[in-house]
Amino acid sequence: MKKILFLVLSLIIVTKSSLAADFNSCKVLYDDQKYNNAANCFYQRIKANPNDIQARFYYAASLYFDRQYNLSYAQYKYIAQKYPNTEIGKYSKAEAAKVYRRVTAIKKARENDTGDYAGILNYRSKWYKMPVKIWVEPGPYKTTALKAFYEWQIKSSGLVNFSIVADPKYAQIKVYFVDTINDPVSDHNIGLTKLRYIGNMNMSANIQILQRTDSNQMRTNAQIYPVVLHEAGHALGISGHSDRNNDIMYENNFTNDTHLSDRDINTLRAIYK
Numbered sequence: 001m002k003k004i005l006f007l008v009l010s011l012i013i014v015t016k017s018s019l020a021a022d023f024n025s026c027k028v029l030y031d032d033q034k035y036n037n038a039a040n041c042f043y044q045r046i047k048a049n050p051n052d053i054q055a056r057f058y059y060a061a062s063l064y065f066d067r068q069y070n071l072s073y074a075q076y077k078y079i080a081q082k083y084p085n086t087e088i089g090k091y092s093k094a095e096a097a098k099v100y101r102r103v104t105a106i107k108k109a110r111e112n113d114t115g116d117y118a119g120i121l122n123y124r125s126k127w128y129k130m131p132v133k134i135w136v137e138p139g140p141y142k143t144t145a146l147k148a149f150y151e152w153q154i155k156s157s158g159l160v161n162f163s164i165v166a167d168p169k170y171a172q173i174k175v176y177f178v179d180t181i182n183d184p185v186s187d188h189n190i191g192l193t194k195l196r197y198i199g200n201m202n203m204s205a206n207i208q209i210l211q212r213t214d215s216n217q218m219r220t221n222a223q224i225y226p227v228v229l230h231e232a233g234h235a236l237g238i239s240g241h242s243d244r245n246n247d248i249m250y251e252n253n254f255t256n257d258t259h260l261s262d263r264d265i266n267t268l269r270a271i272y273k
Helices: 002-019 023-031 035-048 053-065 069-082 087-111 142-155 221-235 262-272
Strands: 132-136 162-164 173-178 191-198 201-210
Touching (some): 023 053, 035 053, 053 069, 069 087, 132 142, 142 162, 142 221, 173 221, 191 221, 201 221
Parallel strands (some): 132 162, 132 173, 173 201
């Protein structure tokens, strides 16, 4: 009887430890910027071993980049208080302060989500006839890309609207998911829009989105969505960027939100008025 009980207990221990993902597997997700998946992965590790301080630190970092700021702050603060005299504790204290400043700045920015940034754009142009015909390359990201375009349509109350075409030769805006972009893009951006216009009238737009990470893994739909949303703004005629990272049209992809702000929509209205 004791032998059977021992075997059962051993099985429970092995099963529990197997649920905790390998640290390197979690780190791969983090390096691939799959921060939500990485956070879940590191969370399983610290559930199995609450004293795994390295996993907890990366858990906090993953939460931060996944825009879960309050949870990230709590984790950094925990590390700083538990290990105050260590390098990781001191660094976590500094990171907690950084997250707190960001949360405060976001709150203030949302309270002042008014006006627009049309005055600082490089150029403005627009589509004169609606609906704008769009074609999205078939594949795993098509539905996600279409949702991004429809967010512009819905939040602008139909000021811009779209129709989907099955053949790219009939499209005015084309969206491609590629492994490489020949034109230079910054390290912070994984999309590029080439907009052709005459005067202030849009003629055509080609959008390219990098579908693979630096380690050649396919990006998640959650990663792709805000990028398409941003590039769709360029394709609509917003040639330039916002100066606030609460707006989806901020100059890089690490915005405070993954959806359009009032300022994004107000800027669109300033162009299409």
